[in-house]
Amino acid sequence: MSRPSQARLDLRALRHNVALARELAPTARLMAVVKANAYGHGAVTMARALEPLADALAVACSEEAVELRRAGIRCPILLLEGVFEAAELALAAEHDLWITIDNDTQLRWLEQTSLPGPLACWLKIDTGMHRLGVAPEQARDYHRRLLASGKLAGPPVLSTHFSCADELDKPQTRQQIELFETSCEGLSGLRSAANSPGVLAWPQAHYDWIRPGFMLWGNSPFTVPQPQADRLRPVMTLCSAVISVRDVAAGETVGYGATWQARRPSRVATVTIGYGDGYPRTAGNGTPVLVNGRRAPLAGRVSMDMITIDVTDLPPVAVGDPVILWGAGLPVGEVARASSTIGYELLTRMPMRTPRVIVAD
Template identity: 45%
Template sequence: MKTALAQVSLSALQHNLAQVKQMAPESQVMAVCKANGYGHGLIEVAQALNKADAFGVARIEEAFNLRAAGINKTIVLLEGFFEAKDIASIAVNHFQTVIHNEKQLAELEQAATELEIGIPIKVWLKIDTGMSRLGIHVSQVDEFVSRLQACACVHPDLVLMTHLACADELNNKYNQTQLMAFKQASSAYSFSHSIANSAATMVLDRAKQNWVRPGIMLYGVSPIEGETGLERNLKPVMTLSSQLISVKKVDANTPVGYGGTWVTPSKTILGVVAIGYGDGYPRHAKNGTPVLINGRIVPLVGRVSMDMITVDLGCDSQDNIGDKAVLWGAGLPIEKVAESAETIAYEILCQLTTRVKWKYI
């Protein structure tokens, strides 16, 4: 009997990349595959997305793993480097790096005097236009550009970038505030620009500059609140499934699970699925969270356990032990599961554990 299985469709990944290119036909595409390819497998994702123009990662270890796997495309460190000693490795491996603070800039300048770097490092200068996370203040742009172009180990052709805080909220006026701030900060330069994440790629034409940086949409998930990826012609890449390991008839007023937090309102048939928070299924999934069994949606009932969940199959159920249960993916959008667990699809995808078996098709 098979238990937790994550099946990853590489053709769905490629389909979703093609959708990005249709949405932003004038832009180059940086496929963001940080956090182990949003939980889908870093190397497998990058190999499948070989028509992307670059890959974006958060940690230099992820970049090393891509190079070791023979990925020769542009790799951008989206958070930059954390230690000065990484600069030499960035140069040797032809990585590109984001610069978002004074410390990183000073360390690049110091490296220029101490290291022999044959090929200058390509730098993406991040400007904080209102996210208040990473990035230099708009008033610092001229100084940073001047110093970077004077730095011997930096390629003179920079990329200017920013990140939108509310792109996933349709008609949020703050998006226009940030776009205007970026335009004012960057208009004096002829460098390439990059603004759009997945949400902006979908809905904000002004954000589709020289580069777009899709992440979650590549994996078939819409970042727009209230939507699923299917509504944007995206295909779910991961389908997580397991099987029924118990089917039993119970009477009305039967408490279910730890604490008896759910009680059967009438006679019914309960099923137990071999999946739990030990596999990465969200523990805080509420009663009613959808599970797909034999072509129909049935509700999760009772608390999620480490290894099991219970579902209400209904009094007329014909389901049997061994039947497949889909927790999300084909036939059941992960956005619906995330909503019931009061979280986001990003988190659910990234938290699967090593107990889950993987299959790439």
């Protein structure tokens, strides 16, 4: 029998989450973000499932896009960060990729490069994230130069990115929306601003294109309950099984560094999963785990291939009993908070060692 650790993927949940995004923004086109190996779920598998559901896909770089093209994905694909050198523009033309322009260097490359045909382009405007994008007061000039270049298939899509849309009590998102609308006033082209929290909680930011990513995988971008996010269904369930059960006397310690000590006679289960499989080493004692569907606390330091769980208060646990680390019944965000990180990182760090297995199509 093979090692039971695996990431189980529910494509029905994926379709449900896409349908929710469509429901919330019924007049907008949907661009599914599949960068970083589709947030750890498997880029090709997820892109094939999403292609009939989405109007376009988005990736971080041309390498990710070419992987999808070679796998037979034909729908539009946007390079969210644009190109990193002028030579990539020919690659974008060859593979029919949409590009992003967010600085003068990228624009000059486009203006000066001979291409076999026009490209579809997005113009990114920095409304407060201060990471990528042209200054709002420059948007009109960039828009004029793009149209004058003769290299575009049509007016650029005007886009921006929110810095705090997942924090509903902060004023930045409203300020960014106002600045974005002012920057776009009078400029031709469709508009796009809403990432996953924007789709779920900021309907005034839906515009013409929405760009859900994290929410497609069934995970809430918020740290507090949110009505629409609570409707999401997790696509990935990281699971394994118990491989050993033992009694530990009061006062004895478990695992590397002796970070957990039994305060009473205890029963400890060992599970074959660790940081080599994508489970975070920073998960501390008490991090919740599901054993036979019941919660139990992590006991001891996460090692490369194994963790230990205090199952003293559970009904009898035996070798082979199923264990869920996150997913169905245990949100990845809860595990992330117990590990001093975010669900985005846990998902995208899922290594190839952990098999992705489709369990519901």
